Amino acid sequence: MKHIFFVEDDLSLIxxxxxxxxxxxxxxxTARTREExxxxxxxxxxxxxxxxxxxxxxxxxxxCRKIRESSKVPIMFLTAADxxxxxxxxxxxxxxxxxxxxxxxxxxxxxxxxxxxRSDNFEQIVDTELDSNGIxxxxxxxxxxxxxxxxxxxxxxxxxxCLFMENADIVLSPEKILSRLWDCDEKYIDNNTLTVYIRRxxxxxxxxxxxxxxxxxxxxxxxxxxTTE
Numbered sequence: 639m640k641h642i643f644f645v646e647d648d649l650s651l652i653x654x655x656x657x658x659x660x661x662x663x664x665x666x667x668t669a670r671t672r673e674e675x676x677x678x679x680x681x682x683x684x685x686x687x688x689x690x691x692x693x694x695x696x697x698x699x700x701x702c703r704k705i706r707e708s709s710k711v712p713i714m715f716l717t718a719a720d721x722x723x724x725x726x727x728x729x730x731x732x733x734x735x736x737x738x739x740x741x742x743x744x745x746x747x748x749x750x751x752x753x754x755x756r757s758d759n760f761e762q763i764v765d766t767e768l769d770s771n772g773i774x775x776x777x778x779x780x781x782x783x784x785x786x787x788x789x790x791x792x793x794x795x796x797x798x799x800c801l802f803m804e805n806a807d808i809v810l811s812p813e814k815i816l817s818r819l820w821d822c823d824e825k826y827i828d829n830n831t832l833t834v835y836i837r838r839x840x841x842x843x844x845x846x847x848x849x850x851x852x853x854x855x856x857x858x859x860x861x862x863x864x865t866t867e
Contacts, residue, residue, distance in 0.1 A: 640754055641665040643684040645675045645701065646716070647694055658743055659750070672696035676704065684711055686754055689733075691717040691724065699731060706732035706793065710780070712753040716746070726831070732793040768803040770865050771852050773843055775800060784843055794819070795839045802853055802863035811860040836861065 642659055646652050647670045659666050667684070669675035672693045679687075687705060689698040702713055712735075715728045720738040728736045734756075735749055768775040774783045780796060782789040791799065797819050802810070812829045840847040854862050 639663065639665050640685040641667065641683055642686045642688065642750070643675075643679065644668045644688045645672075645693070645698065646670065646688070646690045647692075648690075655743075655746075658747060662747060662750070664750075670694070672698075672701055675701055679705065685757065686750065687711055687713045688716050688750075689713060691715060691719040691728070699727060702728070702731050702733060712757050714749065714753060716741070726794075729794045730792040768800065770803055770806055770863070773799070773803065773852065775803060782843075789842050791839070791842060794835060795842070798835055798839055799843070802861070806863045806865045809856045809859050809862045815861070 640663075642664050644652065644655065644659070644666060646655075646668065649670070652668050652670070656666055656668065667678055669678050670693075672695050675693075689702060691698040693701075698715065698717065702715075705711065705713065713733050714735040714737060715733050716737050716739065717724075718739045725736045725738075734753055737746060737749060766776070766778050768777065772785050773789075775781070777800070782791055782796065782799065798815070801815065801818055812832050815832060816829075836853060837847070840850050840853055844850045844852055852864055854864055856862050
């Protein structure tokens with residue numbers, strides 16, 4: 639049975655969602671403060687984490703960073719913090735999905751199921767390394783090097799790089815990239831936002847970001863990872 643860890647300070651929301659989550663066949667552990675969450679997280683054994691951003695004694699963002707220091711468990715933010723900057727922050731620091739309140743229960747449950755399926759598929763991956771065009775990714779350690787030098791990427795940049803390298807020499811449309819990487823509302827993560835992420839990634843992995851040779855733009859179609867320059 640999959641075990642979900644739900645960090646939320648609103649008791650009425652906890653009670654309502656706990657029934658729905660358990661009805662789906664999942665085990666559930668809840669915490670209402672950051673301190674309680676850190677104590678329960680240390681016990682381990684969770685398959686999905688759902689975080690509120692605003693907690694009585696701290697931030698869900700900080701808790702996400704702490705979890706990412708030791709785990710690749712799927713993380714969903716469920717919060718009233720609906721500014722675009724909040725959503726991008728949540729994804730950049732390691733969140734896999736970002737859902738804002740108010741929300742529809744059926745959509746919430748569908749996203750939980752999707753994150754858990756995606757996690758199962760990731761665990762079945764046999765290859766532990768991606769190596770192409772001077773870039774090497776150690777998947778188990780989530781480390782990226784360029785010609786032997788460490789490259790510091792945000793969580794979203796790392797996901798984007800892995801997607802390109804796993805689909806080398808294949809043109810990926812913006813829509814496909816968005817659907818593969820982020821489940822949050824497209825009105826926040828759109829083509830313009832994707833362009834910003836790609837530009838930032840290029841500045842870190844390209845020899846000349848103004849003339850990219852690794853991540854190339856295919857006019858009117860999308861983007862492609864070149865295996866050779």
